[in-house]
Amino acid sequence: MNEDFREDLKKACEVMQKGGVILYPTDTIWGIGCDATNPEAVRRVYDIKKRVDSKAMLVLVDSDVKVDFYVSDVPAVAWDLIEFTTKPLTIIYEGARNLAENLLAEDGSVGIRVTAEEFSKQLCFRFRKAIVSTSANISGQPSPANFGEITEEVKQAVDYIVEYRQNEVGHPKPSSIIKLGKGGEVKIIRE
Numbered sequence: 001m002n003e004d005f006r007e008d009l010k011k012a013c014e015v016m017q018k019g020g021v022i023l024y025p026t027d028t029i030w031g032i033g034c035d036a037t038n039p040e041a042v043r044r045v046y047d048i049k050k051r052v053d054s055k056a057m058l059v060l061v062d063s064d065v066k067v068d069f070y071v072s073d074v075p076a077v078a079w080d081l082i083e084f085t086t087k088p089l090t091i092i093y094e095g096a097r098n099l100a101e102n103l104l105a106e107d108g109s110v111g112i113r114v115t116a117e118e119f120s121k122q123l124c125f126r127f128r129k130a131i132v133s134t135s136a137n138i139s140g141q142p143s144p145a146n147f148g149e150i151t152e153e154v155k156q157a158v159d160y161i162v163e164y165r166q167n168e169v170g171h172p173k174p175s176s177i178i179k180l181g182k183g184g185e186v187k188i189i190r191e
Helices: 003-017 041-047 066-070 076-084 118-128 152-155
Strands: 020-024 031-033 058-061 087-091 111-112 131-135 176-180 184-188
Touching: 003 020, 003 118, 020 118, 031 041, 041 058, 041 131, 058 066, 058 118, 066 076, 066 111, 076 176, 118 131
Parallel strands: 058 111, 087 176
Antiparallel strands: 020 031, 031 131, 058 131, 087 111, 176 184
């Protein structure tokens, strides 16, 4: 881990600890992020995206162990899905807890993804809390495939922009999304 990478992690954590909003690379596309337990920071993300807060946002964590802290009753099938997935997978769980209320869907569910990407995984590990991850765009506009496609409006609205991976020009795909019901039923939302 080089010094610039470490400095990026440190600054991003400091900003989020103060209730700030960051722009950062994830295991899928670039995301707008904040402390997922801070309702004021979450509200700012909705404001930046010009989005109503009845549309829930997902969160990232660095390990499956953390899922238990944010979900009251994790269905057994979730552990297999997390362990055996070969690409980024967001799972929507019922019974979210320990998160900002305005982050959750109206039914009290939340989407959580265990990230394997180097920067976002280290960021979640060092921050020690779930981090909001929502596409870095104004609601209704196309999601930017890479840093270069993020609008100036979004860049100027956040408190810190991570330097790492800004020069990449690939077109990563958004995660698959699965919703798990109480009885372990699986509903595919996005493949």
